Amino acid sequence: RRRVATLGETMALVRSRDIGSLRHASDLALGIGGAESNVAIALRRLGLDVTWLGRVGDDSLGERVVREIRAEGVDARAVVDADAPTGLMLKERPTPASTRVLYYRAGSAGSRLSACDLPDGWIEQADLLHLTGITALISESARETLSVAIDRARAAGVVVTFDINYRSSLASPAVAGPWLRDVAERADIVFGGTEELELLYPGTDAAAACERLLAHRPAEVVLKRGADGATAVLATRTVEAPGFVVDVVDTVGAGDAFVAGYLSGLLDGSEVAARLHRANVCGAMLCMTPGDWESSPTLREVRQFTAGIGDPVL
Template sequence: MADARDPRVVTLGETMALVRATEVGSLRHAPAVALGIGGAESNVAIGLRRLGVDSSWLGRVGDDSLGERVVREIRAEGVDVRAVVDCGAPTGLMVKERPTAASTAVFYYRAGSAGSRLTPGDVTAGWIEEADLLHVSGITALISESGRATLHAAIDRARAAGVRVSFDVNYRSALADPDAAGPKLRALAERADVVFGGAEELVLMFPGDDPDAAARRLLDTGCSQVVLKLGADGATVFQPGTVVEGPGFRIDAVDTVGAGDAFVAGYLSGMLAGLEVADTLGRANTCGAMACLTPGDWEAGPSLRDVEAFQRGDADPVRR
């Protein structure tokens, strides 16, 4: 295990190249686009690193320029990168447009991508066992059979080593319909210590239940915390015998993609720091709100100093 004074989180999954329109309107008329990267798990790793938590990301990329960009961008944020270069498949691509000032549309081109070919053999010996926490998401579980097998193998190793497991449901309807996805995601959630999910995602895993009942059923399987994400309305944490609610923030959102990942990073950082659940929720909701203030998947992820300033209400646009 890592030194308790220096918590380390490991995470694995697909990170793709990201093309986004720089102006409001359809891509069919966009005069320019910006190139970046994005992926749920690497977003969390970057968010954690900015909040002072050592993090490591593992994934497959293609033997191409986009794969090199993925590795370079994540590594530049101080994350330990364990990239497997796949010469037989390209780096995946996602495209974002803003049809209106208040909406974002995301399109994925990931079929047969390098990231979808992740295997249990890609996860090096000792990498999980030396961590404080393993974080995974439902995206990897649905992207391919080998991806799901890799998650289960990683969780097996974490549990054997006494490493806590965090699971973000992160359901993507483009990867599987609800009937097919629900049991697969539930099988992973029931093996985690901490589960994150929106109301619809919890119900997806327990059809017929409401979100509160679904959360309590997860607690009955051995989860220590179930975090119900409610967007601008904040979040609720279910623990055996207790429920803690945390209010959200009303902001003028620019881009909501990646806000859930920032929330997770904020929550895990607070949990690892030993904060009370209410304070951990406050940090998580702050990080989620701040991630919506600028375009991009992870670029607006805050530092602890940024979080503290936001919570104080420091909004002076001029720094002297």
């Protein structure tokens, strides 16, 4: 079976069940969330062997993070950092159809990720290494870890995929742009939204940014277009795939489910159009429930959704 490695910060996630400001909310639910572990869990559901690496604090929220990732069948390599707490993410629902995310992650254990946390052979044993721009922005040591991980993957012939995943709370566009561009230009496949691609090359539009990336290492740039679906840009052709119409509850995490759908298709040997189709199904299904990763589908649920039979979300 194909094996994917990913690394990054996973936080405890506190979500309000009440509609309205957290000022008055009393009904809170505890879970976990992090772009890379969301992708890891989604890939595991789609049948791949997945290993996730990250730092957590020596606290009960860190234990919760590790326990939850392991419970999903992902090999969690957690480095326990006694000197910093596990990061926290709060999700507020100002209105039934909107979500606001607040982060308490500055100085967190997850942001203290360091290149020495990468075990020998851990990357080299994978078929694919998935990274996100969040790791590039959470700290200097995490950014360096990303760079070392890419070098090691490339030296071992491991495919490197990168989701730009720009978070304005972590760095301004002017600061983040060059860092994200440096990582993107060294990846084999890059995922991003229109604005994220434009951020890499200020003054260019997304189409020109794709061309610029393809002139470097990437062979594919996959543009996520929300409810409109997605477009894959390759050197010789562009493939478009429309999104699916679903009852949207919360779109946070849709991008991660989408990436997992695309990567699982790639590792199954599917063509670009089939990868995009599966990715759009995974992204759409994730929008139908409040969780960041919980409704990521299995292959059976993808098939059921596609066939339009049964209830696709368990």
